[in-house]
Amino acid sequence: MSWQSRVSASPTRWALKCPSQLSIASFDDSVLTRLTHPAITSLTRDTFALGSLAAERLLAAITAERATPESVQAPTPQLVVRGSTAPPRSTER
Secondary structure (H helix, E strand, O other): OOHHHHHHHHHHHOOOOOOOOOOOEEOOOOOHHHHOOOOOEEEEOOHHHHHHHHHHHHHHHHHOOOOOOOOOOOOOOEEEOOOOOOOOOOOOO
């Protein structure tokens, strides 16, 4: 059993309602985040762009006589909102 399905099932065990009482989010957008109920909100990364950037930097370091450290901006992750998150409830009573 994956951690996503275990986490998604845990609120039921504790009598919590997801997302009205508990929000769940993941840092990877695996297929499993879409198969749970509710589907899990997730950060997704453009792994192709990240791999291309890494390959460019590696080739530049290999072909250069001297590798110079360089600051690189990695692609920005995107938030994919699904059914496992909701805005916070009001704390006023």
